[in-house]
Amino acid sequence: MSNSILELEVLCKNFGGVVAVSNLSLRIEKGFITSLIGPNGAGKTTIFNLVTGFLEPTSGHIRFSGRIVKHMKPHTIASIGIGRTFQNVQIFPKMSVLENIMVGRHLRSRAGILSSSVLPPFLRKEEKLIRAEAEKQLHFLDLSEFARVPAGSLPLGNQRMLEIARALALEPKLLLLDEPASGLNARETIAMGELIEKIKQMNITVLLVEHDMELVMDISDYVAVINFGKLIAEGPPVEIQENKDVIAAYLGE
Amino acid sequence: MNYTDSTLIDVLQFLFMGIQRGSIYAMVAMGFNMIYNSTGIINFAQGEFVVLGGLMMVTLTMAFNLSIVFAFILTVLFVIITGILMERLTINPVKQPTVIRLIIITIAVSIIIKGAAMCFWGKGSHYMRHFSSTEPLDFYGATILPQTLWIFAILFFLVVAYVIFFNYTMTGKCMRACAINRDAARLAGINDRKMVMLSFALSAGIGAIAGIIITPIIQMDYARGAMLGLKGFGAAVLGGLGNSMGAVVAGVLLGVLEAFGAGYISSHYMDAIALVILLFVLFIRPSGIFGSSEAMRLKEF
Amino acid sequence: MKGKNSAGFLALIISIISIPFMVTNDYYLGVLIFTAFNCLACIGLCLLMGYAGQISIGHGAFIAIGAYTSGILTAKFAWSPWLAMLCGVLIVIVIAFCLGIPALRLKGHYLAMATLGFASIVHIVAVAAVDLTGGPSGIVNIPRLDLFGYVLSSDKQYFYFSWSVVALSIYIAFNLINSRVGRGLQAIHGSEDAASSLGINITSYKVQVFILSAVFASISGSLYAYYMNYIDPGPFDVMHSVLLVTMVAVGGLHNIWGALIGAIFLSLLPEFLSFLSDYLQVLGIEYQPDYDTLVYGGILLIIMLFLPEGIFNGLSSIIQFIRSSFRKFSGRAAGRVE
Numbered sequence: 001m002s003n004s005i006l007e008l009e010v011l012c013k014n015f016g017g018v019v020a021v022s023n024l025s026l027r028i029e030k031g032f033i034t035s036l037i038g039p040n041g042a043g044k045t046t047i048f049n050l051v052t053g054f055l056e057p058t059s060g061h062i063r064f065s066g067r068i069v070k071h072m073k074p075h076t077i078a079s080i081g082i083g084r085t086f087q088n089v090q091i092f093p094k095m096s097v098l099e100n101i102m103v104g105r106h107l108r109s110r111a112g113i114l115s116s117s118v119l120p121p122f123l124r125k126e127e128k129l130i131r132a133e134a135e136k137q138l139h140f141l142d143l144s145e146f147a148r149v150p151a152g153s154l155p156l157g158n159q160r161m162l163e164i165a166r167a168l169a170l171e172p173k174l175l176l177l178d179e180p181a182s183g184l185n186a187r188e189t190i191a192m193g194e195l196i197e198k199i200k201q202m203n204i205t206v207l208l209v210e211h212d213m214e215l216v217m218d219i220s221d222y223v224a225v226i227n228f229g230k231l232i233a234e235g236p237p238v239e240i241q242e243n244k245d246v247i248a249a250y251l252g253e
Numbered sequence: 254m255n256y257t258d259s260t261l262i263d264v265l266q267f268l269f270m271g272i273q274r275g276s277i278y279a280m281v282a283m284g285f286n287m288i289y290n291s292t293g294i295i296n297f298a299q300g301e302f303v304v305l306g307g308l309m310m311v312t313l314t315m316a317f318n319l320s321i322v323f324a325f326i327l328t329v330l331f332v333i334i335t336g337i338l339m340e341r342l343t344i345n346p347v348k349q350p351t352v353i354r355l356i357i358i359t360i361a362v363s364i365i366i367k368g369a370a371m372c373f374w375g376k377g378s379h380y381m382r383h384f385s386s387t388e389p390l391d392f393y394g395a396t397i398l399p400q401t402l403w404i405f406a407i408l409f410f411l412v413v414a415y416v417i418f419f420n421y422t423m424t425g426k427c428m429r430a431c432a433i434n435r436d437a438a439r440l441a442g443i444n445d446r447k448m449v450m451l452s453f454a455l456s457a458g459i460g461a462i463a464g465i466i467i468t469p470i471i472q473m474d475y476a477r478g479a480m481l482g483l484k485g486f487g488a489a490v491l492g493g494l495g496n497s498m499g500a501v502v503a504g505v506l507l508g509v510l511e512a513f514g515a516g517y518i519s520s521h522y523m524d525a526i527a528l529v530i531l532l533f534v535l536f537i538r539p540s541g542i543f544g545s546s547e548a549m550r551l552k553e554f
Numbered sequence: 555m556k557g558k559n560s561a562g563f564l565a566l567i568i569s570i571i572s573i574p575f576m577v578t579n580d581y582y583l584g585v586l587i588f589t590a591f592n593c594l595a596c597i598g599l600c601l602l603m604g605y606a607g608q609i610s611i612g613h614g615a616f617i618a619i620g621a622y623t624s625g626i627l628t629a630k631f632a633w634s635p636w637l638a639m640l641c642g643v644l645i646v647i648v649i650a651f652c653l654g655i656p657a658l659r660l661k662g663h664y665l666a667m668a669t670l671g672f673a674s675i676v677h678i679v680a681v682a683a684v685d686l687t688g689g690p691s692g693i694v695n696i697p698r699l700d701l702f703g704y705v706l707s708s709d710k711q712y713f714y715f716s717w718s719v720v721a722l723s724i725y726i727a728f729n730l731i732n733s734r735v736g737r738g739l740q741a742i743h744g745s746e747d748a749a750s751s752l753g754i755n756i757t758s759y760k761v762q763v764f765i766l767s768a769v770f771a772s773i774s775g776s777l778y779a780y781y782m783n784y785i786d787p788g789p790f791d792v793m794h795s796v797l798l799v800t801m802v803a804v805g806g807l808h809n810i811w812g813a814l815i816g817a818i819f820l821s822l823l824p825e826f827l828s829f830l831s832d833y834l835q836v837l838g839i840e841y842q843p844d845y846d847t848l849v850y851g852g853i854l855l856i857i858m859l860f861l862p863e864g865i866f867n868g869l870s871s872i873i874q875f876i877r878s879s880f881r882k883f884s885g886r887a888a889g890r891v892e
């Protein structure tokens with residue numbers, strides 16, 4: 001079959017009477033950057049929440065690496081290799097930047113509540129490994145100087161970087177980024193774009209929701225346009241830019 | 254008198270007792286709801302308002318020999334002022350509220366009120382004269398105290414006043430607007446801070462009334478607040494937190510269940526019955542019997 | 555443990571060793587032993603409230619269950635105290651598990667009320683189930699604890715024993731906080747959504763830490779029963795659960811040391827007040843022990859309004875302020891200010 005990592009098959013989600021996602025079918029190609037765009041309230045974040053298990057679809061399927069994802073809690077979905085960030089940054093403000101990323105290593109380590117509290121000497125090796133990996137991520141994202149700072153005191157741009165670093169520590173196969181550039185200034189946005197391309201080079205598939213069109217058209221391999229929970233166009237950025245339906249959706253005919 | 258008759262009389266008797274207790278829970282629950290609707294806070298000092306109302310009434314009627322009506326008004330005013338002070342001094346100044354902090358603040362207020370009540374009124378329980386005669390009335394073989402009828406009547410009056418206030422007066426409508434969406438209400442020119450204060454005042458007032466009318470029957474003491482508060486909260490949750498009409502039905506229902514449980518199961522565990530119901534509702538259907546679980550998820554706790 | 559925490563730990567050990575040499579009065583030693591029981595329960599509660607962010611106003615119930623299991627099994631069935639304590643822990647684990655699974659799905663006020671309701675039910679049962687608990691008159695003839703066949707008969711011995719347990723529990727708590735699990739708990743406190751998106755099973759973690767904190771409370775209850783040799787429902791009412799929460803909050807929710815200081819402070823407060831009352835009498839103020847509740851509520855309110863992070867953090871920021879202003883001052887004196 002094709003080389004898709006994530007497939008949405010006639011996916012629907014209703015909130016009471018409101019239809020947020022309707023009959024949406026979409027394939028995300030492995031190893032590429034795909035962007036989901038669409039006006040506010042089009043259902044992009046709902047799709048993210050469906051894929052990562054924060055919401056249950058009303059009907060339809062989600063297939064990840066060929067396997068149907070159904071009735072899975074968010075933490076199980078993380079364990080099969082889907083990482084994400086949040087539209088309104090969700091860092092752990094009271095923990096240090098390094099500790100934030102160390103939380104990302106959760107699934108790559110094993111210590112339980114009993115062994116952690118009673119037998120720390122036996123876990124030293126694992127702790128060291130967690131720390132080393134976290135420091136590697138920090139270095140990769142150029143945040144090393146902030147390692148010991150409480151995450152809550154970082155400026156927004158760095159908080160967004162940190163959130164991505166934390167998700168990368170999970171070593172996901174697929175990374176969902178929810179508006180990573182919102183609230184960032186021009187320079188930070190460029191840096192964010194470079195980072196996303198670097199992530200792609202690490203062989204991680206990226207699914208991106210973003211309003212900054214310049215960034216989207218710049219880095220995306222594919223773009224999918226959504227309006228009122230429906231897919232209205234998909235294809236390479238160049239095609240999308242010339243698509244009449246898309247222009248209509250954005251300019252409101 | 255045959256067997257079925259005496260069973261029927263028992264049932265009637267328990268029913269009266271249950272509705273009487275339940276009326277008090279209903280009023281406490283209405284108090285919880287008013288503050289919850291305007292602030293999202295569960296006021297752990299709600300039971301203390303009831304105690305304060307009861308004890309103040311005892312002093313005014315028994316020690317100062319004031320008439321019931323005059324003492325009633327003074328007591329309610331006194332507790333309302335306490336409620337306003339609580340809001341102004343402890344809730345209003347908190348600039349960065351976290352749920353745990355607000356819970357502990359209202360607990361602190363309840364401890365202070367309890368401590369003060371112990372200092373002023375001592376540890377004993379207090380007798381108060383009934384509103385009217387203490388002669389029980391006969392009702393199909395069961396007996397009912399005139400004070401119980403007073404309780405029913407006052408609950409009914411409060412419910413009517415509640416409906417009129419929140420549906421037909423400007424202030425009541427403003428409070429409802431604040432409860433639904435505080436930011437939008439503020440944009441419409443409603444002084445939301447004032448509404449919060451008003452909700453504390455009303456909530457304290459309703460608590461005081463509950464305390465006043467029940468004291469002749471249960472003999473109030475300083476330590477009753479916690480249990481009254483817990484059971485009132487049980488009623489509020491059972492009826493769907495924030496829904497005061499639901500709370501009235503749930504409060505009466507809780508009282509009746511409690512009375513039958515005490516009568517047919519064990520009176521030692523009477524207080525536990527309402528609490529077990531509270532836990533079951535919280536665990537199984539935290540939106541209450543009248544609430545929708547969909548709407549519940551949107552509320553923050 | 556590292557840095558400041560090991561320094562604090564060392565200071566604690568030294569104080570534990572030296573206090574019985576300074577406090578020879580059996581009454582005050584007894585008060586300090588009770589303080590140890592409160593500290594033990596508060597350390598567990600701090601893990602739950604401060605680190606995992608879940609409130610419980612029901613931990614007095616777990617103390618009661620530990621105490622009653624120990625009391626009943628030793629006094630009525632002549633079990634060994636250690637075995638009875640273990641049995642108490644197992645019972646509490648089962649109960650905390652059954653309560654925690656539905657209760658920890660609730661948040662904030664709902665969780666607070668659910669745990670408060672649970673505490674109240676346990677107290678009612680302790681009073682009403684006369685056959686099992688002895689009702690209001692309680693259980694007598696509970697034996698003292700023995701250590702390797704050596705009975706801890708004097709208060710001094712019990713002091714050392716109970717505070718060693720506190721020290722051990724602090725060690726355990728710090729191990730936990732600085733581990734993968736501890737970080738997971740703090741992550742849950744920070745953002746449940748983000749924590750679960752990183753693979754943390756929030757429900758399971760909340761229940762686990764709830765059970766752990768309940769076990770601390772249960773051991774505290776057992777030790778209490780063995781020290782008093784008799785138990786009745788009195789000290790296990792709802793107020794005790796409330797007291798534990800306020801101890802943790804007064805000391806500082808987000809720090810084990812804070813919980814410890816809060817527990818010590820509020821445990822010793824009544825003694826301090828009765829000590830103070832002699833001086834107040836000289837000033838013409840008649841202070842009675844009845845006012846304790848009022849004073850205690852007042853202190854709690856003031857700390858929550860003005861030092862919401864608790865006295866521990868309050869103290870450390872004051873110390874930091876003094877230190878920095880001292881540095882500025884000495885720097886200026888030496889003429890090194892640019």
